[in-house]
Amino acid sequence: MQEDFHYYATYCAAMLAGYSHEESLDICYSAQFVDLCSRTVLVKLGAPAIAATTQLQLELMDARTDIAGIQDITRIWASFHFLPRDLYANKPKRTKRYLHKYRLICGPNGDLVKKTVELAKNRSLQSAGIAMHVMADTWAHMYFAGTPSLVINDTSGDFTELTGETGEVKITFRHNPSAPDDLENSIYTNSLRQRDENSIMNLGHGRAGHLPDYSFIRYRYMPAWDEYRLTVKDNPSDYYKAFSQMVYAMKYLIGDRADFEIDRYDQDSVSVYEDRIREILGRRRLSASDDWKAFGEELSGETIPDFDLDKYQDEYIQAPSERKDETFIGRFIQGAIAQKTMVSEAIYRSGNLLAGIVQIGGS
Amino acid sequence: MNIHNSDNNINLRHMRDNLVHAGYGYIIFGIWSVIKLLMMSTMQKEYSGLLSDSIGSSTGDYFLAIAITVAAYLIIIIFTLGMHLWIGYGAVRYGRGTGHRKYYVVLSVIGIIMTLVLLPLYFWNPSEGTPIIPDDTTIASILVDITLVFVFLDMIISTVRIDRLMKSTDPDGSSETRD
Amino acid sequence: MTKLQRIRDILLGLIMIAIAGVMFLFQESVYWVIISVLSVIFTFEGLSTIIYYFTMARFMTGGRSILYKGVILLDFGILTGTLTDVPRIYVLLYLVAIHAFSGAVELLRAREAASYGGSWKLKMFHGILDLSMALICIVFIRRLNIAVIIYAFGLVYSAILRIVSACRRTKLVYIP
Numbered sequence: 092m093q094e095d096f097h098y099y100a101t102y103c104a105a106m107l108a109g110y111s112h113e114e115s116l117d118i119c120y121s122a123q124f125v126d127l128c129s130r131t132v133l134v135k136l137g138a139p140a141i142a143a144t145t146q147l148q149l150e151l152m153d154a155r156t157d158i159a160g161i162q163d164i165t166r167i168w169a170s171f172h173f174l175p176r177d178l179y180a181n182k183p184k185r186t187k188r189y190l191h192k193y194r195l196i197c198g199p200n201g202d203l204v205k206k207t208v209e210l211a212k213n214r215s216l217q218s219a220g221i222a223m224h225v226m227a228d229t230w231a232h233m234y235f236a237g238t239p240s241l242v243i244n245d246t247s248g249d250f251t252e253l254t255g256e257t258g259e260v261k262i263t264f265r266h267n268p269s270a271p272d273d274l275e276n277s278i279y280t281n282s283l284r285q286r287d288e289n290s291i292m293n294l295g296h297g298r299a300g301h302l303p304d305y306s307f308i309r310y311r312y313m314p315a316w317d318e319y320r321l322t323v324k325d326n327p328s329d330y331y332k333a334f335s336q337m338v339y340a341m342k343y344l345i346g347d348r349a350d351f352e353i354d355r356y357d358q359d360s361v362s363v364y365e366d367r368i369r370e371i372l373g374r375r376r377l378s379a380s381d382d383w384k385a386f387g388e389e390l391s392g393e394t395i396p397d398f399d400l401d402k403y404q405d406e407y408i409q410a411p412s413e414r415k416d417e418t419f420i421g422r423f424i425q426g427a428i429a430q431k432t433m434v435s436e437a438i439y440r441s442g443n444l445l446a447g448i449v450q451i452g453g454s
Numbered sequence: 455m456n457i458h459n460s461d462n463n464i465n466l467r468h469m470r471d472n473l474v475h476a477g478y479g480y481i482i483f484g485i486w487s488v489i490k491l492l493m494m495s496t497m498q499k500e501y502s503g504l505l506s507d508s509i510g511s512s513t514g515d516y517f518l519a520i521a522i523t524v525a526a527y528l529i530i531i532i533f534t535l536g537m538h539l540w541i542g543y544g545a546v547r548y549g550r551g552t553g554h555r556k557y558y559v560v561l562s563v564i565g566i567i568m569t570l571v572l573l574p575l576y577f578w579n580p581s582e583g584t585p586i587i588p589d590d591t592t593i594a595s596i597l598v599d600i601t602l603v604f605v606f607l608d609m610i611i612s613t614v615r616i617d618r619l620m621k622s623t624d625p626d627g628s629s630e631t632r633d
Numbered sequence: 634m635t636k637l638q639r640i641r642d643i644l645l646g647l648i649m650i651a652i653a654g655v656m657f658l659f660q661e662s663v664y665w666v667i668i669s670v671l672s673v674i675f676t677f678e679g680l681s682t683i684i685y686y687f688t689m690a691r692f693m694t695g696g697r698s699i700l701y702k703g704v705i706l707l708d709f710g711i712l713t714g715t716l717t718d719v720p721r722i723y724v725l726l727y728l729v730a731i732h733a734f735s736g737a738v739e740l741l742r743a744r745e746a747a748s749y750g751g752s753w754k755l756k757m758f759h760g761i762l763d764l765s766m767a768l769i770c771i772v773f774i775r776r777l778n779i780a781v782i783i784y785a786f787g788l789v790y791s792a793i794l795r796i797v798s799a800c801r802r803t804k805l806v807y808i809p
Binding site: 468472475476479482483486490493494498590591593594595597598601605 | 694695697698700701704705707708709711712714715716720723
Binding site: 148149152155157159182185186188189192241242243245247269286288313314315316317318319 | 637638685688689690692693694695696698699702742745746748
């Protein structure tokens with residue numbers, strides 16, 4: 092997902108869940124910051140690099156793909172952008188090596204989603220924002236894994252956009268990251284096919300380009316892992332569920348609900364605005380930020396500032412060491428480390444070393 | 455019901471993909487065998503030595519022998535590449551549904567028989583009647599030949615299954631459906 | 634970088650310097666070493682590709698091509714080891730091609746890094762150095778021992794970079 096959903100839609104969801112305008116801004120800022128909190132930013136702030144929640148293009152270009160490098164990449168991407176659905180999934184006649192990658196396939200409503208949301212309970216708003224980002228991405232990025240893997244993340248070259256009731260348009264891919272996607276002619280950018288298992292090009296949904304991040308698109312394609320089955324990705328429907336689930340989760344976090352269960356969605360608050368939300372999700376454009384922003388400002392009656400990466404940096408830099416944890420970014424860092432530790436440990440406990448060896452004291 | 459993911463359609467996709475890959479695989483093996491021939495002829499002393507010994511010593515004979523040798527090489531290369539491309543592309547076209555001729559199946563059967571018949575020659579010298587202890591080069595060549603047999607089998611089996619699946623798919627695409 | 638990665642990189646750097654030393658000393662007789670190393674690399678690459686096919690790629694759509702690649706690489710690797718009459722110029726041209734390709738890739742990466750606002754000067758320097766070495770090898774292609782010296786020099790340069798990078802301090806945070 093991109094800024095339109097992680098920042099503006101999360102704000103709207105937080106407002107519907109009952110958070111105030113200021114609280115919603117903290118949550119949505121944190122949700123969007125997950126996509127920008129790289130080692131480069133953290134080093135600039137003098138913050139612990141272990142709290143990185145993403146890797147920039149430059150960092151990925153220089154990332155090592157030996158075992159330690161793969162573990163580092165997996166810890167970040169599986170924890171924050173491709174939360175595994177079922178760490179104990181089985182497929183017959185598969186080797187252990189294959190299963191370790193297969194089990195990292197992302198999807199909504201897995202056990203780790205519940206743990207992610209519960210981890211944010213009684214913690215900071217920043218932790219809530221991180222949880223919302225992770226949960227939303229399980230809907231957008233499903234069927235891809237947060238580890239470099241040709242056998243999982245590769246796709247056939249044939250992508251078809253499903254339009255209307257029965258229409259189909261063949262999608263053309265090109266490898267030009269600097270050119271924007273051409274929605275009118277169905278021309279999109281994706282990553283180059285690399286036949287190396289651990290190539291960075293085989294991380295996440297690179298082979299599908301930005302298609303998973305566009306809320307309006309429905310498309311059909313064949314993932315490498317699904318034994319020649321065609322997968323239909325219905326983003327308008329998935330994004331609506333993601334939004335409803337965020338509201339449901341935040342009602343739990345705010346204390347309106349006693350518990351959080353997976354595969355449950357808020358009906359009360361969201362259904363009132365269903366038509367409006369579906370209209371926003373279904374509109375065909377590169378970014379829905381304006382629409383979500385307008386909706387959010389109607390909900391709160393307040394102005395939603397544009398996302399500013401530098402907003403809280405001075406506060407963190409200028410704070411004395413013993414007070415850094417109390418700053419906005421300090422709280423975000425704590426939440427990020429907790430999330431990364433929880434997911435990495437879960438992966439390790441499942442017998443999978445792709446996220447490294449993780450041990451938490453006393454557990 | 456998801457027509458695209460009926461058992462028939464999944465298997466059809468699988469077989470077509472197998473056939474296309476087998477076709478391209480066969481072409482690549484053809485290109486490799488040509489490269490290998492050239493490498494061995496020019497960079498292995500035992501073969502390049504044979505070539506230069508077989509060429510006559512006088513100038514007239516020398517140039518004629520060179521010309522004949524080059525011509526022979528060209529014929530072998532063109533024939534090898536041509537066969538591989540013809541068979542390979544036949545399979546690729548059928549796998550994609552753009553071709554309807556299955557001549558490559560017959561040639562694949564011949565290919566399997568020839569490969570299996572000639573395989574024992576890696577281990578037995580018929581003219582001297584003595585066994586040959588295969589070295590690492592021979593083992594690699596055996597592996598290539600076995601893989602080629604595998605490619606041929608893939609072409610045959612995939613073609614047969616495609617034909618069966620095409621016949622058994624109902625007009626509305628209904629058959630046992632998987633989730 | 635983990636401790637193990639650092640140790641491995643330092644060791645690799647030292648091995649590269651040792652190989653370069655051998656090349657400086659023995660120059661023209663070193664070609665058979667290069668061919669042997671190439672043979673081992675391709676053979677290993679072929680075997681690991683075949684193993685990768687049977688453990689992983691046979692479960693993916695279109696994975697057969699990986700098996701074919703592995704078999705051909707293995708055959709090529711073993712064949713390379715048996716080549717006894719390789720004109721030295723072929724070996725040199727192969728080395729030149731590797732350096733030229735590597736240099737071009739580094740320059741493209743430098744350009745991409747610059748477009749993202751990242752540091753690009755070191756990448757560009759590496760790229761230019763690789764291309765220059767390739768060019769110098771071509772200029773001196775008839776003086777084969779000079780080409781070997783130039784290649785050995787390139788090996789030492791790569792080794793030093795690797796050791797320096799391994800010795801760089803990185804921030805560590807311990808989670809209590």
